[in-house]
Each structure stands twice: as structure tokens, then as C-alpha cells.
Amino acid sequence: MYPWRGGIAALALLAATFAPVSVRAEADKQEAGETASEIRPSVAERRVDTRHSVTADGRKIAYTATAGTLTLRDGEGHPKASMFYVAYVADRAKGEPERPVTFFYNGGPGSSSIWLHMASFAPVRVPVGIDVKPGTALRLAPNPETLLGQTDMVFLDAVSTGYSDVFDPKDGKAYWGHDSDSASFTQAIRRYLEINGRWQSPKYLFGESYGTTRSAITSLMLHKAGVELDGIVLMSSILNFAQQAPGLDRMAINQVPTYAASAWYHGKVDRSLSLPDHVEKARRFAEGAYTQALAKGHDLPDAERDAVAAQMAVLTGLPVDYLVQSQLRVMPSRFRKELLRGEGKVLGVLDTRFTGYEGDGAASGASSDPAGDAISGPIISSFLTYIREDLKYRTDQPYHVSSPKNLLGIWDWSHIPPDGEKQNSLADVALDLAEAMRRNPAMRVLSLSGYYDLSTPFFATEYDLSHMLLPKDLRGNLTENFYDSGHMIYLDPCSLKRVHDDVSAFLKDRPEN
Numbered sequence: 001m002y003p004w005r006g007g008i009a010a011l012a013l014l015a016a017t018f019a020p021v022s023v024r025a026e027a028d029k030q031e032a033g034e035t036a037s038e039i040r041p042s043v044a045e046r047r048v049d050t051r052h053s054v055t056a057d058g059r060k061i062a063y064t065a066t067a068g069t070l071t072l073r074d075g076e077g078h079p080k081a082s083m084f085y086v087a088y089v090a091d092r093a094k095g096e097p098e099r100p101v102t103f104f105y106n107g108g109p110g111s112s113s114i115w116l117h118m119a120s121f122a123p124v125r126v127p128v129g130i131d132v133k134p135g136t137a138l139r140l141a142p143n144p145e146t147l148l149g150q151t152d153m154v155f156l157d158a159v160s161t162g163y164s165d166v167f168d169p170k171d172g173k174a175y176w177g178h179d180s181d182s183a184s185f186t187q188a189i190r191r192y193l194e195i196n197g198r199w200q201s202p203k204y205l206f207g208e209s210y211g212t213t214r215s216a217i218t219s220l221m222l223h224k225a226g227v228e229l230d231g232i233v234l235m236s237s238i239l240n241f242a243q244q245a246p247g248l249d250r251m252a253i254n255q256v257p258t259y260a261a262s263a264w265y266h267g268k269v270d271r272s273l274s275l276p277d278h279v280e281k282a283r284r285f286a287e288g289a290y291t292q293a294l295a296k297g298h299d300l301p302d303a304e305r306d307a308v309a310a311q312m313a314v315l316t317g318l319p320v321d322y323l324v325q326s327q328l329r330v331m332p333s334r335f336r337k338e339l340l341r342g343e344g345k346v347l348g349v350l351d352t353r354f355t356g357y358e359g360d361g362a363a364s365g366a367s368s369d370p371a372g373d374a375i376s377g378p379i380i381s382s383f384l385t386y387i388r389e390d391l392k393y394r395t396d397q398p399y400h401v402s403s404p405k406n407l408l409g410i411w412d413w414s415h416i417p418p419d420g421e422k423q424n425s426l427a428d429v430a431l432d433l434a435e436a437m438r439r440n441p442a443m444r445v446l447s448l449s450g451y452y453d454l455s456t457p458f459f460a461t462e463y464d465l466s467h468m469l470l471p472k473d474l475r476g477n478l479t480e481n482f483y484d485s486g487h488m489i490y491l492d493p494c495s496l497k498r499v500h501d502d503v504s505a506f507l508k509d510r511p512e513n
Contacts, residue, residue: 179416465478
């Protein structure tokens with residue numbers, strides 16, 4: 001299936017990279033014959049506090065790390081699920097203003113937030129990067145790029161991931177869908193604010209990948225629940241599933257600038273232009289001659305097809321004949337296989353700068369992700385040691401790096417947008433984000449995208465954000481930044497520094513400041 005045809009398939013690229021992984025925190029205590037699914041969290045909320053410090057932004061910051069759970073209840077007050085979180089709260093002198101609090105989560109759907117937690121802005125970080133090879137031993141270290149100097153941070157794991165789970169296995173499906181997932185995060189955020197007395201704190205959401213879908217819906221839900229957000233950070237967004245409707249070419253168009261950036265990085269195109277200039281040239285081609293050619297379908301004249309293929313070849317490094325044979329439509333898995341086929345290498349999905357090898361050199365498309373292979377082991381092993389030894393959180397539950405169930409096939413993709421008319425699987429949640437911005441004119445949005453991301457291409461995000469139909473007075477509340485990085489922008493140390501500075505400035509740029 002073409003990743004740019006069908007909303008589920010686009011996310012399947014990312015989900016396949018991190019297949020369901022469960023790890024027991026205390027396997028030595030597991031009783032004979034006991035299965036992971038039989039071990040459920042406690043209805044009572046847990047909380048384990050430990051004290052730490054980190055040097056960042058030129059100063060030493062003392063903080064409390066809290067690993068704990070939040071109990072989620074149904075409309076009648078019955079406990080139904082437990083959401084696991086790790087919070088980092090810096091010391092605040094008496095009389096100082098309330099510090100901001102930012103809620104972080106990855107996406108999937110079906111992914112825990114281990115990736116953001118262990119590789120981006122927490123006080124500790126696994127030093128992954130584009131030069132790290134699979135199997136490299138990496139150790140958790142203090143993170144000078146932590147955002148703790150600007151905001152307290154809460155990392156949340158979605159129900160059925162991490163240590164978050166339902167109390168009754170039959171209730172799991174109640175949390176597997178666009179709206180039900182966002183409702184659980186809305187409830188968890190309100191619960192955290194309540195038990196920690198943070199109602200007056202400036203509040204932010206930080207979602208990555210499907211986490212941006214969640215943020216868009218949750219922002220409006222929070223507003224309706226009386227929680228006004230100061231801002232939202234969207235990293236590597238997927239907002240409009242309607243772009244991926246079968247029979248439409250928008251997803252093919254969206255990929256072209258990412259193909260161009262990837263070819264530039266690997267030296268398969270003329271590099272006399274800078275990366276941003278080369279990408280801009282690809283943008284103009286994708287929206288112009290390429291879009292016009294695809295719109296003609298099989299009525300496209302051969303001469304025009306050949307001319308467009310020639311332009312596309314110059315931008316993407318793919319052979320003209322290959323583009324013609326592909327009818328100008330190249331799926332990401334084929335691009336990843338084709339660009340470096342002569343070298344026997346494939347590109348990553350999450351980050352096309354990563355390369356690797358596969359057994360079948362003649363296959364039409366790539367079947368693995370070298371980017372995911374390089375980072376998974378160090379991050380997972382570091383987290384499981386950290387949560388037990390440093391944060392002192394002990395449990396017999398398995399830690400689900402990703403949901404033990406393949407949620408893509410059973411996820412409820414329908415959505416009730418702001419107008420109240422239920423949408424099918426091709427929901428456009430950018431409409432929820434736009435409505436939240438209109439209802440809360442002080443709320444700002446920062447969009448972060450990587451040039452080398454084939455999972456959620458930056459050109460699609462640009463399109464979605466420009467079609468929210470914001471009034472002119474609110475367009476200044478939306479900022480879009482682009483980085484020489486991939487889906488997980490923070491994997492690249494240079495981009496990590498830049499995105500840290502950009503997010504720090506965003507957090508500091510509150511009206512009261």
C-alpha cells in the first residue's frame with residue numbers, strides 16, 4: 001500500500017519502526033505462568049519523588065523528579081485506567097511567580113513517550129545522534145539542552161503504553177481512538193493540575209508525530225473543560241488525514257521537497273544551492289508543474305510527462321526513466337530503496353540521513369528503518385535502568401515501549417470536529433486547532449519540522465497550517481520552523497541545540513513577559 005494513500009498507512013511507516021515491545025521491570029518477581037496482560041496497575045495513584053540537579057543555561061537547577069500514576073475515571077466517577085507520568089519540577093523560591101508546566105508525549109498511536117523523554121529535553125538524555133551505529137553502547141548523561149530552565153515538564157504515556165493501562169482488559173478499546181485518546185489526556189492533564197496545585201501556571205502542550213493530532217484535539221477539549229493553554233508546540237505533525245484519501249495525489253506532492261532534501265544531503269543532486277534554496281525550488285515545482293501534471297491523470301501528454309520527469313530528476317536524484325515508469329508517483333519506501341541502490345544502501349524513514357543494508361538488493365522498496373535501528377536499543381535500555389535505579393519506581397508491570405496490540409488496525413479513526421458533524425477516518429484535526437486558537441486568541445502555536453522526515457513530511461504540515469483559515473489578527477500566533485534534521489529533530493545535536501533555543505524563546509515570549 002502506498003504510504004501516501006490512506007491515513008492509516010502513513011502512520012504504519014512509523015509504527016512498523018517501533019514494533020510492539022514490552023519489557024518487564026522486575027522479571028525476577030514474576031510468578032510462574034503469569035502473563036504480562038495479567039499484571040494491572042493499582043487503582044490508587046502512586047507517587048515516588050526523588051531529588052536531583054542539573055546545570056543548564058549557565059546555572060545549576062535543583063529539581064524534584066516524580067514518577068507516578070494518574071487515575072482516569074468514567075462519567076460516573078468509576079476508576080477505569082491509570083496513566084503513568086514522569087514530572088520534573090524545578091525549585092521555586094517563595095514569592096516567585098508560577099513556573100510554566102509543559103506536557104510532553106509521543107504518538108503512534110500506540111507509542112509510549114520514551115523517545116521524547118530520553119532523547120530530547122529532560123534533565124538527562126541518551127546521547128544518540130546521526131553518527132551512532134546500531135549496537136553502540138550509550139549511557140544516560142546530564143542534558144545541557146534541557147528545557148527545565150524555562151518550564152517544568154511532565155512526560156505522559158498513553159493508555160496501553162508504558163506503565164499506563166486499564167484496570168479491566170475489556171475497557172482498553174474505550175481509549176483507542178482519536179477522540180477517546182484525547183479525552184484521556186484532557187482528564188490526565190486536569191488531574192495533574194489539580195493534585196499539584198498548578199491551575200495558575202502557564203500551560204503548554206508538546207506533541208510529536210501522532211502526538212500533534214492529539215494536541216490539536218486536546219487543545220479544544222481543554223478549553224471546553226476550563227483549561228486555557230498558553231501555547232502548543234507541534235513537532236513533526238500529522239493533522240489532516242484527508243490529504244491521504246485514495247485517488248488523490250496530495251501525499252505524492254507532499255513528499256517531493258523531502259525527496260529533494262534527502263538527495264541534496266546524500267550528494268545525488270547539484271549542491272551549488274544551499275539546502276533551504278534547493279528545498280524552496282522543490283516546493284515551487286511540487287505546487288506548480290508537478291501538481292498540474294498529476295491533476296491530468298492518464299490524459300497527461302507524453303511530452304509534458306517527460307518534461308516534468310526531467311525536472312523532478314534534477315531535484316530528487318531519481319533517474320528520469322524510473323520516474324516515467326512510476327507515472328511520476330514514487331512511494332517513500334521505493335525512494336528509500338532507489339536513491340542509493342547503486343551503493344547497496346537504503347535510507348531511514350524517520351530520518352533519511354541514516355543509511356543501512358538489506359538482504360534483497362533487487363527489492364522494489366525498503367523494508368527496514370536504519371534510523372530506528374540505531375536509536376531503539378540505547379534509549380530503551382537506558383530508560384529501564386533510569387526509572388528503576390534513579391527514579392526509584394518499582395513495579396511488576398511490563399513497560400510497553402509501544403502497545404502490545406497493533407492499534408492501527410483497531411483504532412477508531414472517526415472524529416467529531418468543532419462543527420459537530422462526525423467525520424470518518426479522514427479527519428482534519430487542524431480544524432480543532434484553528435477553533436482553539438480562535439476561542440483563545442492569546443494561545444500561540446510553534447510548528448517544528450525536519451527536512452529529512454519521510455514519516456510526516458514538512459510540506460504536508462505547511463499545507464495543513466496554511467488552510468486553517470485563521471483571521472489575519474491571529475496569524476502572528478503561528479510560527480513555523482524548519483531544521484536540517486528528521487522526524488525526531490532532537491536526534492541531531494546541532495538541531496537539538498537550535499530547537500532548544502527556539503522552544504525556549506517561545507516559552508519566554510508570553511504576553512506577561
